[in-house]
Amino acid sequence: MQAAPLSASARTSAHERMRSTEYDVVVIGGGVVGAGAALDAVTRGLSTALVEMRDWASGTSSRSSKLIHGGVRYLEMLDFRLVREALRERGLLVSRLAPHLVRPIPFVYPLHGRVWERPYVGAGLTLYDTMGLGFGSTRGMPRHKQLSRRAALRMVPALRPDALIGAVRYYDALVDDARHTMTIVRTAASYGTDVANRTQVVGFLREGERVTGVRVHDNEHPDPNATFEIRARQVINATGVWTDDIQDLVGGRGQLHVRASKGVHLVVPRDRIRSDAGIILRTEQSVLFVIPWGRHWIIGTTDTDWRLDKAHPAASRNDIDYVLEHVNAVLATPLTRDDVEGVYAGLRPLLTGESEETSQLSREHSVSSPVPGLVLVAGGKYTTYRVMAADAVDAAVHSLDGRVAPCVTDRVPLVGAEGYWALWNQRAVLARQSGLHVDRIEHLLQRYGSMTGELLELIERDPSLGEPLPGAEDYLKVEITYAVTHEGARHLDDLLARRTRISIETWDRGERAAPEAAMLAGAALGWDEDTVAREVELYLGRLAAESASQEQADDATADAVRRRAAEPAPPEAIPLAT
Numbered sequence: 001m002q003a004a005p006l007s008a009s010a011r012t013s014a015h016e017r018m019r020s021t022e023y024d025v026v027v028i029g030g031g032v033v034g035a036g037a038a039l040d041a042v043t044r045g046l047s048t049a050l051v052e053m054r055d056w057a058s059g060t061s062s063r064s065s066k067l068i069h070g071g072v073r074y075l076e077m078l079d080f081r082l083v084r085e086a087l088r089e090r091g092l093l094v095s096r097l098a099p100h101l102v103r104p105i106p107f108v109y110p111l112h113g114r115v116w117e118r119p120y121v122g123a124g125l126t127l128y129d130t131m132g133l134g135f136g137s138t139r140g141m142p143r144h145k146q147l148s149r150r151a152a153l154r155m156v157p158a159l160r161p162d163a164l165i166g167a168v169r170y171y172d173a174l175v176d177d178a179r180h181t182m183t184i185v186r187t188a189a190s191y192g193t194d195v196a197n198r199t200q201v202v203g204f205l206r207e208g209e210r211v212t213g214v215r216v217h218d219n220e221h222p223d224p225n226a227t228f229e230i231r232a233r234q235v236i237n238a239t240g241v242w243t244d245d246i247q248d249l250v251g252g253r254g255q256l257h258v259r260a261s262k263g264v265h266l267v268v269p270r271d272r273i274r275s276d277a278g279i280i281l282r283t284e285q286s287v288l289f290v291i292p293w294g295r296h297w298i299i300g301t302t303d304t305d306w307r308l309d310k311a312h313p314a315a316s317r318n319d320i321d322y323v324l325e326h327v328n329a330v331l332a333t334p335l336t337r338d339d340v341e342g343v344y345a346g347l348r349p350l351l352t353g354e355s356e357e358t359s360q361l362s363r364e365h366s367v368s369s370p371v372p373g374l375v376l377v378a379g380g381k382y383t384t385y386r387v388m389a390a391d392a393v394d395a396a397v398h399s400l401d402g403r404v405a406p407c408v409t410d411r412v413p414l415v416g417a418e419g420y421w422a423l424w425n426q427r428a429v430l431a432r433q434s435g436l437h438v439d440r441i442e443h444l445l446q447r448y449g450s451m452t453g454e455l456l457e458l459i460e461r462d463p464s465l466g467e468p469l470p471g472a473e474d475y476l477k478v479e480i481t482y483a484v485t486h487e488g489a490r491h492l493d494d495l496l497a498r499r500t501r502i503s504i505e506t507w508d509r510g511e512r513a514a515p516e517a518a519m520l521a522g523a524a525l526g527w528d529e530d531t532v533a534r535e536v537e538l539y540l541g542r543l544a545a546e547s548a549s550q551e552q553a554d555d556a557t558a559d560a561v562r563r564r565a566a567e568p569a570p571p572e573a574i575p576l577a578t
């Protein structure tokens with residue numbers, strides 16, 4: 001199957017078709033759940049459209065801990081069903097659906113000396129390993145291993161020797177969440193879904209009580225009246241922490257309530273923590289992870305209630321200090337704020353439960369239909385997006401006439417997966433043929449899989465695209481060009497925050513890379529000089545507001561400072577009446 005490019009002209013054509021088609025299913029929300037629902041629906045043979053008000057994955061799905069995991073801590077809550085389901089999904093993603101994007105990584109869990117701890121943790125991880133077998137293979141997922149103190153310190157020399165009496169090593173998997181979500185969108189588009197980002201649902205079409213479609217606004221269009229209707233037999237809402245807003249738009253009493261809990265992560269250079277494995281630590285709130293991320297570590301996270309700006313949750317000084325304090329409790333050489341290269345915050349979409357403590361709320365998902373023609377899906381976690389998507393589409397097809405095929409997405413590899421292993425084995429050959437270093441080929445293969453050839457072709461046509469991007473030399477210039485021609489990036493922020501992770505991986509958070517990236521994007525998108533300058537200005541404004549917000553003591557002031565930055569193609573503030 002040919003991977004569909006998410007180009008600017010493809011978006012325009014999708015809008016044209018959306019104006020004139022009555023779809024079986026329209027999905028609202030381009031996070032992992034909405035993207036997954038669109039792929040699920042289209043691969044059952046349903047005509048499908050997907051709309052997202054900002055960039056693909058710009059909500060929670062670019063801001064997670066990036067773990068594809070069963071969640072060892074849910075074992076402790078005795079939530080075996082959730083763990084088993086998530087481990088099955090982990091197995092599918094690593095071995096079949098997205099082996100180019102999802103990779104196993106080892107974690108060390110330090111033990112602290114309580115006699116019961118080693119057998120207790122060991123028994124839990126034996127169960128974890130066994131449940132992981134459910135998919136029929138542990139390929140690439142070695143079983144857990146008990147480590148003596150000496151062996152643990154050999155694996156993680158960064159740990160303070162008095163912080164542990166031994167450890168257990170186990171495996172989970174890692175993904176670039178924003179890239180994975182965008183790849184699901186591309187896969188859905190390749191099977192025929194009409195997809196459009198920066199297209200916001202501002203109202204619902206109704207016939208009596210029944211929802212018969214949505215009214216959307218083209219957020220790339222300056223005219224607030226640039227709205228049009230998309231007709232649909234079923235609408236699936238997958239808007240995460242915006243679920244209650246959509247319910248307000250529909251009217252009536254909502255059946256699902258979603259509350260936001262903020263999680264903050266720090267990014268530090270790899271050399272600041274000497275370790276061959278990730279680390280998982282217990283905190284009073286939940287757990288803290290130290291996660292290997294290329295030439296960096298991601299450390300997080302916090303878990304606090306958030307009722308402020310949902311689009312740009314701000315990390316405060318308190319959040320940063322909390323993470324540093326907890327990781328420093330076990331590090332021989334403590335980290336300081338000067339070691340922090342990047343910071344990001346995300347909002348967990350939690351179904352409202354009985355408990356007031358957000359970390360106690362269930363990570364499981366819910367599907368409901370408040371009015372005919374509309375299905376709401378929310379909650380869950382990144383790892384189980386495919387299950388959530390299947391449940392939502394099952395609920396939607398229930399109301400469609402005629403027989404609809406069951407979910408097949410457990411057998412639908414994402415674009416770039418097919419042929420990945422063969423190309424991985426041929427990486428030295430690809431390096432020779434392209435003139436790129438084999439490390440660069442590996443980097444490309446682990447981001448684009450078997451679509452790497454498309455980038456190498458662009459370099460063949462214009463060898464300057466094979467050069468590193470000044471200011472962010474881990475990336476090649478071609479990745480910026482490809483992101484706008486094939487991956488739906490429309491603004492500099494999309495490029496530096498989600499298609500690449502330059503905004504959290506460089507000391508200047510992308511300031512130096514911004515002008516060249518804007519020029520490259522502008523050349524592909526036909527921007528004039530003023531537009532290039534405006535994109536850079538908007539991006540630098542975002543950086544300044546983010547940095548300033550991270551100096552504020554609390555959420556309220558951090559939020560007020562972060563809100564000062566303008567964003568490209570901002571969504572409509574006031575929902576229009578239907």
Ligand SMILES: Cc1cc2nc3c(=O)[nH]c(=O)nc-3n(C[C@H](O)[C@H](O)[C@H](O)COP(=O)(O)OP(=O)(O)OC[C@H]3O[C@@H](n4cnc5c(N)ncnc54)[C@H](O)[C@@H]3O)c2cc1C
Nearest residue numbers: 029031032033053059060061065067201240263348382383
């Ligand atoms: C700090 C943190 C760490 C996490 N770590 C992990 C982890 O390691 N592993 C794991 O499995 N899970 C993890 N999670 C959970 C996981 O990230 C989320 O469950 C998942 O990303 C939610 O996806 P979603 O599609 O429901 O929501 P989102 O990604 O937020 O998508 C909703 C989308 O809807 C769009 N939207 C809203 N309103 C409209 C509208 N009117 N019109 C059009 N579009 C609209 C938004 O712009 C947004 O893009 C973590 C979450 C957080 C916050």
